[in-house]
Amino acid sequence: MTKMIYAGGRAASAPLLGHETEPTLFEISSPGRSAYQLRTTGIPAVPLSDVIPAAHLATDVVDIAEVSERDLVGHFTRLSHRQFSVDLGAYPLGSCTMKYNPKFCDAVAADPRFNTVHPAAPAALTQGWLELMVTLEETLCEVTGMSAATLQPAAGAAGELTGLLLMRAYHEANGDVRRRVIIPDSAHGTNPASVTLGGYDVTTIPSDERGLVDLAALKAALGPDVAGIMLTNPNTVGLFEDEITEIAAAVHDVGGLLYYDGANLNAILGVVRPGDMGFDIVHMNLHKTFATPHGGGGPGAGPVAVSSRLVEFLPGPKATRLEDGRYDWTTPSRSIGRVHGWHGNAMVLARALAYINVHGGDGLTRVAQHAVLNANWLKKRLSATLPAAYDRPCMHECVLTSSQLKADYGVRALDVAKSLLEEGFHAPTVYFPLIVDEALMFEPTETESVQTLEALAVALETIAERSRVDPDAVRHAPQATPVTRVDEARAARHLIPTEDAAQRA
Amino acid sequence: MPDYLPHTDEERESMLAFLGLESIEDLFDHVPSAVRLAGGLHLPAGKSEPDVAADFDRLGSANRGTTANLVCFAGAGAYDHEVPAVVRALSSRSEFVTAYTPYQPEVAQGVLQAIFEYQTMISRLSGLPIANASLYDGATALVEAVNMAAGATNRQKLLVSSGVHPHWRAVVRTFARGTGHELIEVPLVDGITQWSAVDTRGAAAVVAAYPNYLGVLEDLSEAKAVAEESGALFIVGADPIAASVLRTAGDWGADVVVGEGQPLGTALAFGGPYLGLFACTEAQIRRLPGRLVGETVDTGGRRAFVTTLRAREQDIRREKATSNVCTNQTLMAVTAAIQLGWLGTQGLRDVATRCAVGAHYAHDQLLEISGVEDASTQPFFREFAVTTPLPAAHVLSRLTDEGILGGIAVSALATADDPSLPTGVLDRTILIAVTERRTREEIDQLVAAFAKAVK
Numbered sequence: 001m002t003k004m005i006y007a008g009g010r011a012a013s014a015p016l017l018g019h020e021t022e023p024t025l026f027e028i029s030s031p032g033r034s035a036y037q038l039r040t041t042g043i044p045a046v047p048l049s050d051v052i053p054a055a056h057l058a059t060d061v062v063d064i065a066e067v068s069e070r071d072l073v074g075h076f077t078r079l080s081h082r083q084f085s086v087d088l089g090a091y092p093l094g095s096c097t098m099k100y101n102p103k104f105c106d107a108v109a110a111d112p113r114f115n116t117v118h119p120a121a122p123a124a125l126t127q128g129w130l131e132l133m134v135t136l137e138e139t140l141c142e143v144t145g146m147s148a149a150t151l152q153p154a155a156g157a158a159g160e161l162t163g164l165l166l167m168r169a170y171h172e173a174n175g176d177v178r179r180r181v182i183i184p185d186s187a188h189g190t191n192p193a194s195v196t197l198g199g200y201d202v203t204t205i206p207s208d209e210r211g212l213v214d215l216a217a218l219k220a221a222l223g224p225d226v227a228g229i230m231l232t233n234p235n236t237v238g239l240f241e242d243e244i245t246e247i248a249a250a251v252h253d254v255g256g257l258l259y260y261d262g263a264n265l266n267a268i269l270g271v272v273r274p275g276d277m278g279f280d281i282v283h284m285n286l287h288k289t290f291a292t293p294h295g296g297g298g299p300g301a302g303p304v305a306v307s308s309r310l311v312e313f314l315p316g317p318k319a320t321r322l323e324d325g326r327y328d329w330t331t332p333s334r335s336i337g338r339v340h341g342w343h344g345n346a347m348v349l350a351r352a353l354a355y356i357n358v359h360g361g362d363g364l365t366r367v368a369q370h371a372v373l374n375a376n377w378l379k380k381r382l383s384a385t386l387p388a389a390y391d392r393p394c395m396h397e398c399v400l401t402s403s404q405l406k407a408d409y410g411v412r413a414l415d416v417a418k419s420l421l422e423e424g425f426h427a428p429t430v431y432f433p434l435i436v437d438e439a440l441m442f443e444p445t446e447t448e449s450v451q452t453l454e455a456l457a458v459a460l461e462t463i464a465e466r467s468r469v470d471p472d473a474v475r476h477a478p479q480a481t482p483v484t485r486v487d488e489a490r491a492a493r494h495l496i497p498t499e500d501a502a503q504r505a
Numbered sequence: 506m507p508d509y510l511p512h513t514d515e516e517r518e519s520m521l522a523f524l525g526l527e528s529i530e531d532l533f534d535h536v537p538s539a540v541r542l543a544g545g546l547h548l549p550a551g552k553s554e555p556d557v558a559a560d561f562d563r564l565g566s567a568n569r570g571t572t573a574n575l576v577c578f579a580g581a582g583a584y585d586h587e588v589p590a591v592v593r594a595l596s597s598r599s600e601f602v603t604a605y606t607p608y609q610p611e612v613a614q615g616v617l618q619a620i621f622e623y624q625t626m627i628s629r630l631s632g633l634p635i636a637n638a639s640l641y642d643g644a645t646a647l648v649e650a651v652n653m654a655a656g657a658t659n660r661q662k663l664l665v666s667s668g669v670h671p672h673w674r675a676v677v678r679t680f681a682r683g684t685g686h687e688l689i690e691v692p693l694v695d696g697i698t699q700w701s702a703v704d705t706r707g708a709a710a711v712v713a714a715y716p717n718y719l720g721v722l723e724d725l726s727e728a729k730a731v732a733e734e735s736g737a738l739f740i741v742g743a744d745p746i747a748a749s750v751l752r753t754a755g756d757w758g759a760d761v762v763v764g765e766g767q768p769l770g771t772a773l774a775f776g777g778p779y780l781g782l783f784a785c786t787e788a789q790i791r792r793l794p795g796r797l798v799g800e801t802v803d804t805g806g807r808r809a810f811v812t813t814l815r816a817r818e819q820d821i822r823r824e825k826a827t828s829n830v831c832t833n834q835t836l837m838a839v840t841a842a843i844q845l846g847w848l849g850t851q852g853l854r855d856v857a858t859r860c861a862v863g864a865h866y867a868h869d870q871l872l873e874i875s876g877v878e879d880a881s882t883q884p885f886f887r888e889f890a891v892t893t894p895l896p897a898a899h900v901l902s903r904l905t906d907e908g909i910l911g912g913i914a915v916s917a918l919a920t921a922d923d924p925s926l927p928t929g930v931l932d933r934t935i936l937i938a939v940t941e942r943r944t945r946e947e948i949d950q951l952v953a954a955f956a957k958a959v960k
Contacts, residue, residue, distance in 0.1 A: 066850055107558075124905075155831065196829075244540060296836055298834040338672060341673060358553070359551045447511065481612055486809040
């Protein structure tokens, strides 16, 4: 590198500096103002009371807000300026795969020939959508090494529960009553919550000193009442479970199934496939791996792919290619039923297919390679400042620990994360996984440049140095953001979930 | 080789050298070779964006959207309401679109405040004090509601009116496989739920829809009484547009209100992403599923917003959580707040009134056609069901030939033995919805085409 290249992903120049609060929409409301305009219909106007009996009519007016279009635009634009986003800067939030979301995929989804289609329109009018869904299903099966998939689940957790119901349907069809599902102690919280809703008990097994599944502990926990195991691989510590073949054999030996939590699929695209590792059920987070935007907390999409022995249980109806080349809806013979009101988050599915088709098979492999390259580079670059929790090669994310900063200066992982916000970066995930002390989990993703990673490392070194000379400043960071640290205890103790509650308070 | 990677060849080499590696494949040396994929993925080679756009253009041409050449009278839970340019522009702002869940409130006040405003609006339209930050869709919101009721009552029996959308009932049935809930679908006669037809004792939940999926506005007093007598939670699936002019579900005595939020600014979008509305009483707040935003202050005393009562949630409570929901539909909730802000108090009432008046205008004319009958004689809001002498799918196909998506065949939603309609009638029943976007001319065309189609 011969000339200085500034980091493309550092957002410290953003004017996130307003220190006044933005009024709520209700506070800028003025009686009598309005913004809306509707079609001229020519339908004779009659009072509502002429068509709907009085017993059903409201006696009070439901107050919404009364604003002009200009004020509406000003308000929500200012709110948007009080919000960090991938488009603004690097978002190395571990476990969340906050990669760049290509604008092209949004443009595909904005096409009215896709987004004005009614979900209950007859199949003859929706052949393009059905073909898209069949193609995506086939593609996801190739990526995961599975036989068939449902696209209905609206998010990863919905996929998990769907997968557990498939597990249950499979065992029940075999006349096999099973009671427990095994989960490592490093698992995402959605895993045990989904197991409970799937009607199973959770058995938690410890991780070993390498941060991996303790095979002996797993074998001790296995038995004929075990329905299956839920694993993330690479796991939530960012490490590959290298004994996966032995794990799969042990679980299959007792008649259990292996569930793959696809939260970390970005690490292995084109390198390893869950099906080839012995998994029977896989959910994917299209909003992570396939770059569909996360929307501030959704919409996502959590398709579930399964091995051949589970295909007949998949949710339905599902888009299917008929022998004559047309497409229609069919329901698998022993389907567990619907898991979504319609066909899943269709627009997210369209975006994901567009992303996959731009990359192709080779491109997806490059995605995984560079995600892993970036994480390993950052891990090594920071080794003197924030050592890795486990001294092994990581996959797409690395878990570092700030336990030394805590011991030496009383600076916690949370303080480091908060300080990073005013250095122009989003914070990493902190205190997860639960098994690592003062955990800081960084997932740089493949779309950040080495210059951005270097700037991130320098920012963390700066914070570490500041922890030594002025730990109070770190403990009180951030100061340059729209608000400083918020009183979470007060929010829970004096709950104010609406404007009406605020006015009563 | 199209992709979105920033790495130059030189940078990649230097990063690998820093790690002491020779090739990028070496990064995966610790992955056992037995499970490694040999030969790469069998997928087509990557294409440039314009080339992929051409493929999607072909797919798009194989769809018929509800744009100019297909006038939409289809509803059945997904409605063709006006979404203006200003709402599309604001809800497409990349700060909202490309943010993650607001875990760092210092840099997430935009999304948090928008959700707070959304919660306020949904609370008011529900007539209940608490509304969460969104769920996936109406159907899955109902699943969360019945789980809440089962937790609150420590019971398993769900009495669900078959006026609840057939897909919602199907989704509840699916998830009951895991929770072990017993689902009893209560039949309708003339569009009205026959609560006395079932044993209501020991129920966890009594679930009604307002309006129900046939469009009917049922008097909810009986359902409320059944819930009170049996000690169940009263859950109402309510339409958020109707709620601006009709009695709110809270006013009818609901403990929990769920709904499909798609009519609040979200495109038809082939069924998703939509928006699950969820509101409840204060008594149920510890069992609330999903996220909740609350107002608080920062260290400088300034008003700030933050996700709150987090101890209910899966990442903290794990197997004892109230729900497994993590990612929800925040962008649709933000969009709903923007859409409701655009409509305002008066605009929302105007839309609701136009829907009801337009639907009655269409209904009265259609009923003059020989052979077209009411599926129910009860009051309705923006949608109604008619029976025809011919199979519904046949009639609708002929309307499509005239450029009209004339409604939804109930047979596309429910099996022939569904308890919502008499046997032998269901496959001749069509749901017809009229929103504020339908003109008199379009309705007159529908009526004329309908008259021809049922001959």
